[in-house]
Amino acid sequence: MSEGPSHVVAIVDDDAAVLESFQFLLEMAGFSVVAYASAHAFLAAPASRLRCLIVDQHMPTMTGLELAACLRAQGVDLPVMLVTSAPSPGIEARARAIGVRGVLAKPLPEDEVFAFIRSCDPR
Amino acid sequence: MSGEDLEQLHRALRLQEALLRSMLNIVPDGLVTIDTKGIVQSFNPSAERAFGYTAAETIGRNVNMLMPHQHGHAHDGFLKRYLTTGERRIIGIGRIVFGQRKDGSTFPMELQVGEVNIEGAHLFVGFVRDLTARREHERRMAELQAEVIHLSRLSELGHMASAIAHEVNQPLAAIGNYIGGIRRLLNDATPPVLRQAIExxxxxxxxxxxxxxxMRGLVKKGDRPQETLNLETLIRETSALALVGTDSTVALDLVVPAEPAFAHVDKVQIQQVVLNLVRNAVEAMDGAPGSRLTISIEPAGDRVGIAVADTGPGLPDAVRARLFQPFTTTKPDGLGVGLSICRTIVEAHGGTLTVESPSEGGTIFRFSVPSRTDAEDAVP
Known part of the structure; x- marks a missing residue:
């Protein structure tokens, strides 16, 4: 891959198989990926100069929205895409309120995921 | 015996009789005395109230007029048998039987029978306690309990279906991701048979x-009605319902704000959440001495927070990490969808359901619902 560390896409999902498969898909599509099994793991050791964050909503102890809100409170300006297997108007409204770029339903539509990543300029 | 002694004895007897009469008139139990032939000798005011007959209508008649026909018929036989064989069916034992009122209706009653047998007089005294009110109360409680069980079973079923859908969706998502990745590895050199198998x-x-x-579409309900409700009323009623049938040694505290808090919610769903949290808390405390359940209503801007705190042993970390995932349970007969249902419901109300383990012990569950300051369209 020609892309440097600033092209790294961070993904967070508590389901190990989903996380691994998603990493595989993104890597096969040519993206650099760093995967985390929980929101706390991400907060404990965030990779520097990330391109964007794709996070699952339904995780124990800290949800995707809680992670996004936490990053915003810390002043971290990172494009976030929320992934959920149960989209609802409530989740979408709260996602908008804390500046999450978009909400995608699982199973993920590949094209929309790739379009989102490409829309996040490498920094 | 001197005349003076006799006079004193008479006075004492009159006093005893007056006392007895006043007692008979005020005791809440019905008192009926009969002779050895079953003929009513006295019938106190409580008995008049219970049976609907006046004393004048019963005295001198057979006591089986106060019993449903089939029992009344057997009564003479029981009485005769007792007098000849001494075989007790009810005397000194007490049992629950049915009585029949003047209007023909029957009612359950607890009957105790005592015996007075002195020279020249052989009487039986029946103490009658009307159980209608108690039975009615028990029936109502049983009904409420059945309602609670039905409500939670129904909701568990619906949510179980959607939880299965969610759980199966995960591996399907993984399969989809792998296929997407594999497709990118295919090239002109890929054998067609492999390409076909992947497709x-x-x-x-x-x-x-x-x-x-x-499956998900099947369980997805239409727009559920939202109404503006007084949260205190909702929580008070629901927690009472949740405590039905539990051996409730639990002290319940409801901490409410000075101004009544109104919320705009799906009543049945929020009841479901409160029901689940209260039941979990009671089960966690397991009747330990000093068990205390505290439910607080805490308005915060456009939302109202609700906290359910127990004094149980707290949650082990291993349980806590998987707490809201469906099919996670510590109960032998639980489906393990309760908290997962609660979280879904709370999220549909724009809130989150969180859990805290305070340092002083116990567990606190918190969630919030949208508040309504104007209570104009409120159901009280």
Whole structure:
């Protein structure tokens, strides 16, 4: 891959198989990926100069929205895409309120995921 | 015996009789005395109230007029048998029997019978306690309990279906991701048979996904009605309902704000959440001495927070990490969807359900619902 560390896409999902498969898909599509099994793991050791964050909503102890809100409170300006297997108007409204770029339903539509990543300029 | 002694004895007897009469007139139990032939000798005011007959209507008649026909018929036989054999069916034992009122209606009653047998007089005294009110109370409680069980079973079923859909969706999502990645590895050198097999895997995954989606569509309810409700009333009623049938040694504290808090919610769903949290808390405390359940209503801007705190042993970390995942349970007969249901409901109300383990012990669950300051359209 020609892309440097600033092209790294961070993904967070508590389901190990989903996380691994998603990493595989993104890597096969040519993206650099760093995967985390929980929101706390991400907060404990965030990779520097990330391109964007794709996070699952339904995780124990800290949800995707809680992670996004936490990053915003810390002043971290990172494009976030929320992934959920149960989209609802409530989740979408709260996602908008804390500046999450978009909400995608699982199973993920590949094209929309790739379009989102490409829309996040490498920094 | 001197005349003076006799006079004193008479006075004492008159006093005893007056006392007895006043007692008979005020005791809440019905008192009926009969002779050895079953003929009513006295009938106090409580008995008049219970049976609807006046004393004048019963005295001198057979006591079986106060019993449903089939029992009344057997009564003379019981009485005769007792007098000849001494076989007790009720005397000194007491049992629950049915009485019959003047209007023909019957009612359950607790009957105790005592015996007075002195020279020249052989009487039986029946103490009658009307159980109608108690039975009615028990029936109502049983009804409420059945309602609670039905409500939670129904909701568990619906949510179980959607939880299964969610759980199956995860591996399907993984399969989809792998297929997407594999497709990018295919090139002109890929044997057509492998390409075809991969497309068939993709088609089968798609098929499974359709099945899951239709299952989800099945449980998805239409727009559920939202109403503005007084949260205190809702929580008070629901927690009372949740405590039905539990051996409730639990002290319940309701901490409410000075101004009544109104919320705009789906009543049945929020009841479901409160019911689940209260039941979990009571089960966690397991009747330990000093068990205390505290439910607080805490308005915060456009939302109202609700906290359910128990004094149980707290949650082990291992349980806590998987707490809201469906099919996680510590109960032998639980489905493990309760908290997962609660979280879904709370999220549909725009809130989150969180859990805290305070340092002083116990567990606190917190969630919030949208508040309504104007209570104009409120159901009290």
């Amino acid at each position: 068939r895997v993709a088609a089968q995954a798609e098929r499974a996904r359709d099945i899951v989606n239709s």
